[in-house]
Amino acid sequence: MIVSNPELLAIQNSEVVPQLTLDCVIFGFHAGQLKVLLVKWKGTNFWSLPGGVVRQSESLNDAATRILTQRTGLVDIFLRQFHTFGDSNRYDKESVSEKLASVVPKHMWYDRAISVGYYALVNYAQVFPTPDEMSDSCEWRGLDELPELLFDHSEILKTALDYLRKEIAHQPVGLNLLPLKFTMPEMMRMYEAILGRKIDPRNFQKKILKSGIVIKSKEVKKGTAHRSPFFYYFDNKKYGEVLQSGSLFFI
Amino acid sequence: MIVSNPELLAIQNSEVVPQLTLDCVIFGFHAGQLKVLLVKWKGTNFWSLPGGVVRQSESLNDAATRILTQRTGLVDIFLRQFHTFGDSNRYDKESVSEKLASVVPKHMWYDRAISVGYYALVNYAQVFPTPDEMSDSCEWRGLDELPELLFDHSEILKTALDYLRKEIAHQPVGLNLLPLKFTMPEMMRMYEAILGRKIDPRNFQKKILKSGIVIKSKEVKKGTAHRSPFFYYFDNKKYGEVLQSGSLFFI
Numbered sequence A, B: 001m002i003v004s005n006p007e008l009l010a011i012q013n014s015e016v017v018p019q020l021t022l023d024c025v026i027f028g029f030h031a032g033q034l035k036v037l038l039v040k041w042k043g044t045n046f047w048s049l050p051g052g053v054v055r056q057s058e059s060l061n062d063a064a065t066r067i068l069t070q071r072t073g074l075v076d077i078f079l080r081q082f083h084t085f086g087d088s089n090r091y092d093k094e095s096v097s098e099k100l101a102s103v104v105p106k107h108m109w110y111d112r113a114i115s116v117g118y119y120a121l122v123n124y125a126q127v128f129p130t131p132d133e134m135s136d137s138c139e140w141r142g143l144d145e146l147p148e149l150l151f152d153h154s155e156i157l158k159t160a161l162d163y164l165r166k167e168i169a170h171q172p173v174g175l176n177l178l179p180l181k182f183t184m185p186e187m188m189r190m191y192e193a194i195l196g197r198k199i200d201p202r203n204f205q206k207k208i209l210k211s212g213i214v215i216k217s218k219e220v221k222k223g224t225a226h227r228s229p230f231f232y233y234f235d236n237k238k239y240g241e242v243l244q245s246g247s248l249f250f251i
Helices: A007-010 A060-070 A093-099 A153-167 A184-195 A201-211 A236-245 B004-010 B061-070 B095-101 B153-167 B184-195 B200-212 B236-245
Strands: A018-028 A032-039 A053-055 A080-084 A114-121 A135-142 A214-220 A230-234 B016-030 B033-043 B050-056 B078-085 B114-121 B135-142 B216-218 B230-234
Touching: A007 A053, A007 A135, A018 A060, A018 A153, A018 B016, A032 A060, A032 A184, A053 A060, A060 A080, A060 A135, A060 B050, A060 B184, A060 B236, A093 A153, A114 A153, A153 A184, A184 A201, A201 A214, A201 B236, B004 B050, B016 B061, B016 B153, B033 B184, B050 B061, B061 B153, B078 B153, B095 B236, B114 B153, B153 B184, B184 B200
Parallel strands: A018 A114, B016 B114
Antiparallel strands: A018 A032, A018 A053, A032 A135, A080 A114, A214 A230, B016 B033, B016 B050, B033 B135, B078 B114, B216 B230
């Protein structure tokens, strides 16, 4: 098999940090659901998280930003490193090289690789999902409609979600997931989608308003079944301050 | 220079994951101060955090545990991975290989290395600081008496401390840092040492007692200047539950 794609060529030419990869859990919020961006490996029916290698010349953060931009089309992304996965048996080389034999030559698989996990929160409507050189599709999937994932990517996804759930207990979230204006029920549904459980609406609204991170607009959302709810938007300055101080106490 | 120490031999024989290291920020609490364990490189006056390489056969966690046990003599350690440091210019190969020329042959330095950061909380009195093959001393230093550190280790230490400060806002701490029995002022001083600021004693005691993680003993500490304070000890079961749920709200 002649290697022609840039990523494999870079590995072959030792232009990357060996035995190191980067995997990205890209979260979006749509139709009341938390979704994650997945890629399907070329000519196979195997899915994984988007990811890639780290070039010798780039930092981990630069590599993550590059991969995220390539998969989503976005340039300014909310991105956090959350955990590095370093078990020596993260994948079975024999099994995975067989499954993906049409994409990656068998001799190019490392016996093991360490993967740095990043998660990103993006605006669903602005994303243009784009497959990479080794995949033939890149698609959103709801958390309750996930296919089986290759490698330890189910664990990476679960860890990212655990991390996000912990984060939103003391940090604001939504600037990157919600549209510019949103109603209080929409914002609450986002929290419920992340937490995977119902929350008390009255308490929620009280805490959000008290935090000062949202501003009520004069506009109402029309065409809803019940009385028209007001639109809110984020106070970017206050949001940034609370993000910095980590002083939003929730749950 | 003939390589004789086991770590360098392992690197030379490709028994380690290349361009990957692990650095440990080991915190202890003594005499009202938060301290960190440092090593001084053999025959030099240069200090760094304890660290090491990751063998091909071991997981990241196993490598961290191995390094921590070797440096402290402890086997059951509270240990957390907190961040992976991956800037391409984390150290200047020329400068560092010159400073440490008597310890590591120049050709053995990678152009760059990615380092996985772990922090540990240990009981100061139980630690037996032990230098590794490349250092000739291993010592505790208070946070306000730190020497200049090699590589990006000052940043790694600062990041670990930031992480710990964030953690203690919603997780209990102390089981690993305090002796088996302690007074309320001693526990408060531990929090103050971590946070680097004074806290309100009345509010502190109220919150700690409300959390249920400590139990008041019948014994008082004698020989203190003021009235004798009671000893407390941790309720291990409750402590574990609160640690699991992350529901301790503090600061």
